[in-house]
Amino acid sequence: MTEVLVSGLTKQYGGKSALHGIDLKIASGEFVTLLGPSGCGKTTTLRCLAGLERPTTGRITMADRVVVDTDKKVFVPADKRKVGMVFQSYALWPHLSVAENVAYPLKVARLGSQDRQSRVQEMLQAVGLAGYEKRPVTALSGGQQQRVALARAMAARPGIIFYDEPLSNLDSKLRYQMGQQVRALHNQFETTSVYVTHDQEEAITLSDRIIVMSEGNIVQDGAPADLYDRPKSAYVADFMGFQNILPGTVEAVNGNVADIRVDGTSLVLSGVATSAVQVGERADVAFRAAHARIDESGLTGAGRLEGVVERTTYLGSAVNLLVRADGLPLRVRVETSDLAPEQIPAAGDTLRLAVNPARAVVLSHKEAAVDGYLTTMTDAIVSPR
Amino acid sequence: MTEVLVSGLTKQYGGKSALHGIDLKIASGEFVTLLGPSGCGKTTTLRCLAGLERPTTGRITMADRVVVDTDKKVFVPADKRKVGMVFQSYALWPHLSVAENVAYPLKVARLGSQDRQSRVQEMLQAVGLAGYEKRPVTALSGGQQQRVALARAMAARPGIIFYDEPLSNLDSKLRYQMGQQVRALHNQFETTSVYVTHDQEEAITLSDRIIVMSEGNIVQDGAPADLYDRPKSAYVADFMGFQNILPGTVEAVNGNVADIRVDGTSLVLSGVATSAVQVGERADVAFRAAHARIDESGLTGAGRLEGVVERTTYLGSAVNLLVRADGLPLRVRVETSDLAPEQIPAAGDTLRLAVNPARAVVLSHKEAAVDGYLTTMTDAIVSPR
Amino acid sequence: STPAAPDEPDAGSSTGIEIPGATEDQAAKFNELYEAAVESGNTDIVFYGPSATTSTALLKVFTDRFPELSVTLKDMADAQILTTMQTEAATGQRVGDLWWGGDSIQAAMEADICTPVDVFSGPDGFTPPTAQDDRLIYFAYRMFGFVYNSDNVKAADAPKGWNDLLDSEWKGQIAMGDPNAGALRHIFTGMMRPDGHAEQFGEAYVEKLAAQDIQYVDPERNVSAEVASGRFPVGAGVFYGYYLAQKEKGAPLEFVFPLEGGGNFLSRSSLCVAKDGPAADATELFVNWIFTEEGQQALAEKDFSYGNTPTAPGPEGMDSLDKIDKLPFANPDPDFNKPYFEFIEKTFTK
Amino acid sequence: MTATDFERDQRASLRRSITSKVLWGLFIAVLALIFIYPVTMIILGTFRDGLPTSPAPFTLQGFVDAFTSEMTWTTLSHSSILVVVCGAIAVSGGAMFAWVGANTNVPGRKWLTPLMVINLFIPPLFHTMGWLMLGNKQNGLLNQLGQLIGLPEGFINIQSWPGLIMLLSLGYMPFAYLLMLGAFKNRDQALDEAASISGASTMRTFFTITLPSVGPAITGAALLIAVLVFQAFDSPQMIGRQAGIYVFSTQIYRYVRDSVPAEYTRAFALALILIILVLVLFLVQRSLLRGRSFTTLTGKTSRREPQELGPVRWVFTALIAIFMLLNLVLPLIAMIIGSMQKIYGVMNLGLSFDNYVTILSDPKLSATLTTTAQLAILGGFGSMAVALLTTYVVARRGGFLKAYTSFAVWIPWALPGLVLALAYMFAILYIPAFRPLYGTAALMTIVLIVATIPVSSRIAEGALAQLSPELEEAGAISGAGRMRVLVSIVLRLVLPSFLAGWFLAALFIIGNLAVPLLLAPPKVTPVSMAAYELFLSGEMSTGAALFMIILAAATVVVLVGALAFKVFARWQAKRGHATTSLSHIAS
Numbered sequence A, B: 001m002t003e004v005l006v007s008g009l010t011k012q013y014g015g016k017s018a019l020h021g022i023d024l025k026i027a028s029g030e031f032v033t034l035l036g037p038s039g040c041g042k043t044t045t046l047r048c049l050a051g052l053e054r055p056t057t058g059r060i061t062m063a064d065r066v067v068v069d070t071d072k073k074v075f076v077p078a079d080k081r082k083v084g085m086v087f088q089s090y091a092l093w094p095h096l097s098v099a100e101n102v103a104y105p106l107k108v109a110r111l112g113s114q115d116r117q118s119r120v121q122e123m124l125q126a127v128g129l130a131g132y133e134k135r136p137v138t139a140l141s142g143g144q145q146q147r148v149a150l151a152r153a154m155a156a157r158p159g160i161i162f163y164d165e166p167l168s169n170l171d172s173k174l175r176y177q178m179g180q181q182v183r184a185l186h187n188q189f190e191t192t193s194v195y196v197t198h199d200q201e202e203a204i205t206l207s208d209r210i211i212v213m214s215e216g217n218i219v220q221d222g223a224p225a226d227l228y229d230r231p232k233s234a235y236v237a238d239f240m241g242f243q244n245i246l247p248g249t250v251e252a253v254n255g256n257v258a259d260i261r262v263d264g265t266s267l268v269l270s271g272v273a274t275s276a277v278q279v280g281e282r283a284d285v286a287f288r289a290a291h292a293r294i295d296e297s298g299l300t301g302a303g304r305l306e307g308v309v310e311r312t313t314y315l316g317s318a319v320n321l322l323v324r325a326d327g328l329p330l331r332v333r334v335e336t337s338d339l340a341p342e343q344i345p346a347a348g349d350t351l352r353l354a355v356n357p358a359r360a361v362v363l364s365h366k367e368a369a370v371d372g373y374l375t376t377m378t379d380a381i382v383s384p385r
Numbered sequence C: 001s002t003p004a005a006p007d008e009p010d011a012g013s014s015t016g017i018e019i020p021g022a023t024e025d026q027a028a029k030f031n032e033l034y035e036a037a038v039e040s041g042n043t044d045i046v047f048y049g050p051s052a053t054t055s056t057a058l059l060k061v062f063t064d065r066f067p068e069l070s071v072t073l074k075d076m077a078d079a080q081i082l083t084t085m086q087t088e089a090a091t092g093q094r095v096g097d098l099w100w101g102g103d104s105i106q107a108a109m110e111a112d113i114c115t116p117v118d119v120f121s122g123p124d125g126f127t128p129p130t131a132q133d134d135r136l137i138y139f140a141y142r143m144f145g146f147v148y149n150s151d152n153v154k155a156a157d158a159p160k161g162w163n164d165l166l167d168s169e170w171k172g173q174i175a176m177g178d179p180n181a182g183a184l185r186h187i188f189t190g191m192m193r194p195d196g197h198a199e200q201f202g203e204a205y206v207e208k209l210a211a212q213d214i215q216y217v218d219p220e221r222n223v224s225a226e227v228a229s230g231r232f233p234v235g236a237g238v239f240y241g242y243y244l245a246q247k248e249k250g251a252p253l254e255f256v257f258p259l260e261g262g263g264n265f266l267s268r269s270s271l272c273v274a275k276d277g278p279a280a281d282a283t284e285l286f287v288n289w290i291f292t293e294e295g296q297q298a299l300a301e302k303d304f305s306y307g308n309t310p311t312a313p314g315p316e317g318m319d320s321l322d323k324i325d326k327l328p329f330a331n332p333d334p335d336f337n338k339p340y341f342e343f344i345e346k347t348f349t350k
Numbered sequence D: 001m002t003a004t005d006f007e008r009d010q011r012a013s014l015r016r017s018i019t020s021k022v023l024w025g026l027f028i029a030v031l032a033l034i035f036i037y038p039v040t041m042i043i044l045g046t047f048r049d050g051l052p053t054s055p056a057p058f059t060l061q062g063f064v065d066a067f068t069s070e071m072t073w074t075t076l077s078h079s080s081i082l083v084v085v086c087g088a089i090a091v092s093g094g095a096m097f098a099w100v101g102a103n104t105n106v107p108g109r110k111w112l113t114p115l116m117v118i119n120l121f122i123p124p125l126f127h128t129m130g131w132l133m134l135g136n137k138q139n140g141l142l143n144q145l146g147q148l149i150g151l152p153e154g155f156i157n158i159q160s161w162p163g164l165i166m167l168l169s170l171g172y173m174p175f176a177y178l179l180m181l182g183a184f185k186n187r188d189q190a191l192d193e194a195a196s197i198s199g200a201s202t203m204r205t206f207f208t209i210t211l212p213s214v215g216p217a218i219t220g221a222a223l224l225i226a227v228l229v230f231q232a233f234d235s236p237q238m239i240g241r242q243a244g245i246y247v248f249s250t251q252i253y254r255y256v257r258d259s260v261p262a263e264y265t266r267a268f269a270l271a272l273i274l275i276i277l278v279l280v281l282f283l284v285q286r287s288l289l290r291g292r293s294f295t296t297l298t299g300k301t302s303r304r305e306p307q308e309l310g311p312v313r314w315v316f317t318a319l320i321a322i323f324m325l326l327n328l329v330l331p332l333i334a335m336i337i338g339s340m341q342k343i344y345g346v347m348n349l350g351l352s353f354d355n356y357v358t359i360l361s362d363p364k365l366s367a368t369l370t371t372t373a374q375l376a377i378l379g380g381f382g383s384m385a386v387a388l389l390t391t392y393v394v395a396r397r398g399g400f401l402k403a404y405t406s407f408a409v410w411i412p413w414a415l416p417g418l419v420l421a422l423a424y425m426f427a428i429l430y431i432p433a434f435r436p437l438y439g440t441a442a443l444m445t446i447v448l449i450v451a452t453i454p455v456s457s458r459i460a461e462g463a464l465a466q467l468s469p470e471l472e473e474a475g476a477i478s479g480a481g482r483m484r485v486l487v488s489i490v491l492r493l494v495l496p497s498f499l500a501g502w503f504l505a506a507l508f509i510i511g512n513l514a515v516p517l518l519l520a521p522p523k524v525t526p527v528s529m530a531a532y533e534l535f536l537s538g539e540m541s542t543g544a545a546l547f548m549i550i551l552a553a554a555t556v557v558v559l560v561g562a563l564a565f566k567v568f569a570r571w572q573a574k575r576g577h578a579t580t581s582l583s584h585i586a587s
């Protein structure tokens, strides 16, 4: 029910800019996730939207109401914006019971006691905590507290709800369950949701749209599958879990597929260019560990290579390999369900590999919005899954 | 260099037993992981081994030295055991710099200042923190602090190092890197390592041997692949990430493969029996979401079934499906790299599936050491990966 | 309101209250003041003094006589009373009616703080000694002597005069108030003043006494209690009233006065009346009452002082004033005292 | 969007910004009036002899006198010795007991906190009086006992340097303990375990890890204790002259009370030196901690099991017993005996309850009890309220407001009660409109509140530190306005600490002597002053009885409070709420 328009949003702390002019449009009913590393400005953006922080400059409208316009000196504080928020730390009030916590926003909104009770009931039902009304919130497990926070944020039926890393305190099993619940409630109440996380899996699973941020800027913005398959920069590719990102030079371009010679090697890899590139230009080729396969065809050429296994890590359903090809360390993941136990590559084995050109991407350096990122990226060479 | 023998270890807090007689043998140089849910006694075991906790009864020898023998009233306190420990909370000393933190155990061991400095250098190098010597530890990121804790634990070259969920505060990328580093340093210095975690992926990736605990008891003990593929109980299977665990009755046994009729349905599934079962006996059949495949063969029989897709969750490289077959909700994971986009199953589609009998397991109820576990397991129906 | 009926109408009382020893005129004035005080409602007289509360018993006699009046006694150090009265004068928030103290009443030196009072009572033709343009009124003498613990010291062995204190027997055993404050520094000043007993004692004596390792008791008033408790066998320079207060509780104490070999000190009790004090009528009444027969009697009996009128009785069992070899009275002029006080401070600093 | 909606929001924004500016302006002005303006009087007073109302000219004489007088330097050195020695003993002892109480398995540790709180009840005046009876050289009770068992005559002399040091050190130890207890409770015990794993013995761990890791709490406590020792008045006043010890507070007292006329310029010059010293201490503490964060490093807290000590723990038990004996039991026994003697310290006149009868039947003395109760309740509340408000501003605001507020409330730290009272007196004399305040109970109450701010602020800081701003933001998000959030969330959550702080501040007000000494109107006599007057007039045994009555009353309050708290806690426990305890005052 609530559309959000943000333009030219900046925020300075002291002299330091935390946001460098964010422009953003969130459709009514959309589930948008802000994704990015620690310190990139996700929380700041969220707090500016919620009214907990006063932007330095910019304009924000929410459901056609101007809530911030620094030029015209308009600032509507949080308590007048009719929004909901789930805090990373839950921020439940320890002196109130579960029901009292959920009822608080309703009380503030002067809902009648009858309606209030039935609404609290309904919300607790929705988050699976019916029967816990009288419990003090301090006597709940982490996951249950999380759900109370959720119920409280939604109780007054705000048009828009903000989530600040709401699941980061939970273990993986609970995290998944709760993520599903968030999304289900979003669908059920048709709210607009703005969600902050630094976990790409969570972002992909839950969102309609993902906004990747870096140092106070938006670097890419699109549907989860888009970002997952077609990152536009090494930064986003790294964040989306491309374990191999190799700098090189464009050798050939065929339609949207480009061949890249990797620097310092004779390897040539093909991939889909996510933005226009020209022969001779500097570009990275990136691919996931799972997109290289053991190749028994004997063919050579772009995307095919030979290497020696340096390390094998058993992962259960798959093995991770560190393969050295032409001096370059590459991460490769092989599903064990495809292999007999004796076929599992061991350190020292020589392997022939093929990289799927439809899955690899070629990333123009022009899109590398963040200067200096490539040099620091060596730290991120190996990613867990 | 340090072999550990534990026998009859019990620990009571107040009147409540946290450990019910643990017997354990850890070979010198082995990397052993204690795995289990919250509250099962992992930390207690570790602290008894380290000398931070006084066992109620039992005997522990370490490198042929009796460090605990409650009968003979022997108790060697932690500071006399020459062990290392990485605390879950890091436990770095906030008033000391990075180098001073690492140097502390060396100082206590009266290492000369020359040797001490070079050892600190070496350790910081090993954890990739050379150049951070002078920093106060409070000015480090979580991952860096973790590495300092690691360097400190290893600095005095103890024969055995204990790790209490050392990575649980890190994000997934860092977690993976640090895990690898722990293992690499273990190999390099040939220490014995005892590692506590509740994350099965971590346990599988790092350990030589995994010990699964439940409520103060050891329930299974073996190599990672063993536990991963051949859990002996529903408890361990659940912990090892078997998303589907279905109770039923044994219908047929062929060698080590058994057919199970799932309770309340006409489904018959085959799996490898991890301990002897007899026809007519109660048993569970368990399989991973990834071990069911879309089956276009049209065949029927054990392990084959038909169901309706209830929910599809896009995960990037795969989709998770919730399929209802004969009233039973089943979790199935299909790799998208095998499918064209239009082939991805959607809610409402009818699918034929085959469960790989070589990957499914049949779990005798006799092995279900933990009473009542099955009844509580329904809570764990869906697991994230 | 009407004053309480007296026991028996008397010649001295024209209306209600009987004033023993007062002439008819005087009695009329007393009753006039009394009525005015009662009428105005300002019946509580606030006394400021370094040891105002020692006069509790004396004032009981007064309030018994004038039952509608009451008193509030406030002990404060001299400097503080001065500050307080200055502040009250400056702010107009008058609280205190009367400064009630010893020799060095500073408030009387400043014109705006105190005011002269018409003293009409006393024997015929009597006018009390005053100073500072009549703002300071002397009304009695208090005596200072030695005390000793009668359990620990036999009367025969007790020091009888200042020179006895120099005996090595008393080294480290003599309790005294702070020699830099209160009456003690006037005693020592008197011993050194050329118009005093300089040739008899002089600076040499003061130095010898200081060498006796004097034990200071703070406050001075506790010297008797400390001697009574047995901590010290003797105390020097003790006000008789402080001694009696402990003695009355049964303390094993004896007082030595007059002292052999001179060196007897009497402080002049004086008062000054606050200008624009809230209970002005009652205060004037009180000041006059002090000089009545009853007031002088009470001074001797309850305040253990020698009254100021010619007919005043002395404290029971004490010689009359003229028979005592006295040190000079304190000189209120700070400039006069300065060199003596500095010498005392230097000599007694341990 | 309609234009009118927009305009309404715009107008509302303007209105909010104006109201908030006005309110903050008011806040700043009130702080300036209450905290900053009176202190400027000290500087003014240093250069101008006499009362503000007297036409005295400006002069440098007092200042010059102060710096050229040998007495000033004696005072400085004596005060410094006391601060360093007593501060060190009080803080290290307090730290040791806090560690024992919070982190170890020493038998008897559970008694520490209640005993320390009870210990706080005994104002320094009575503590000193008790010890005067016990430990005077000539016939102290302990000396008499000592002689019975053959110790040399006068083996204890409380009226001496060691005596004063012992009194002050032990006297401030309970406070140091309570200041540090929280830090020891909240610290991660894994730090010690890590040292133990590294091979360090318990002793070594304590000195190299345990103590340094609570650095901020220790230096913070040390600063407060140092300031309190600097300001200590009662014990140095009662013992110092005899022992030839002169400290700032007693010297200032002499200048304004024993010199006629009062030497204000010298007193203020001394006060100024004191302020500068405290400022230096403060800056030293700041710079010691600069660039370090001692906040817990973790998200998950590790377990808080008491550290297992070997037989050494009995040594600590003995230390607890000795401390309590010296600081609580013995002085209390002396006071009880003293209160029943006819003459304080005179045994052979027999014991009786006459003194109690005297107090309860003397309307003036019994009035002091009600006066004190009113002052303590009102002043304690005011002090805690001001502390909470200012601490809240400091915690939640940045920039000028934060710096200004923390500076303003810091001021009373540097001023001994006597100087504070003098400064306020001068302050109201300067402005004719304020003069009617003179001699009113209101003025004394305000100054008592200000004087208690350092203590209340510590408690308020502890309470607010536990209150995450997100709890308030969650309220704003729920649509609740500022005031509503403040009342329904903030106040409600800090209530237990507020009550504990109220109580503690009330105790400090009961014990405060310096402020009433200068500012109490003649007809309003708080107990501390009544007792001091009794002491001055040699009626110490009546003073002791007065104290025993106050102690009994406070004990009743505590017992009733504890009972009510227990009932409340049980009721809360039924609802399952976690309740905070009185030991909260610790941090």
Ligand SMILES: Nc1ncnc2c1ncn2[C@@H]1O[C@H](COP(=O)(O)OP(=O)(O)OP(=O)(O)O)[C@@H](O)[C@H]1O
Binding pocket: A013, A014, A017, A018, A036, A037, A038, A039, A040, A041, A042, A043, A044, A045, A198
């Ligand atoms: N109150 C503040 N004062 C000064 N700097 C701040 C403040 N809040 C945030 N910053 C800075 O602004 C930048 C953006 O911070 P923000 O909290 O928005 O990051 P984030 O993306 O939410 O990170 P995380 O994932 O760690 O929560 C950071 O560099 C941070 O240090």
Ligand SMILES: Nc1ncnc2c1ncn2[C@@H]1O[C@H](COP(=O)(O)OP(=O)(O)OP(=O)(O)O)[C@@H](O)[C@H]1O
Binding pocket: B013, B014, B017, B018, B036, B037, B038, B039, B040, B041, B042, B043, B044, B045, B198, D303, D305
């Ligand atoms: N100090 C203690 N006092 C009482 N009970 C305790 C104490 N420490 C542990 N326990 C109990 O002993 C059992 C085992 O605890 P332990 O800390 O070993 O679990 P864990 O396996 O490490 O769990 P987690 O994964 O949550 O750290 C739990 O039931 C716990 O509540």
Ligand SMILES: [Fe+3]
Binding pocket: A172, B172
């Ligand atoms: Fe994870």
Ligand SMILES: [Mg+2]
Binding pocket: A042, A043, A044
């Ligand atoms: Mg954030």
Ligand SMILES: [Mg+2]
Binding pocket: B042, B043, B044
């Ligand atoms: Mg644990």
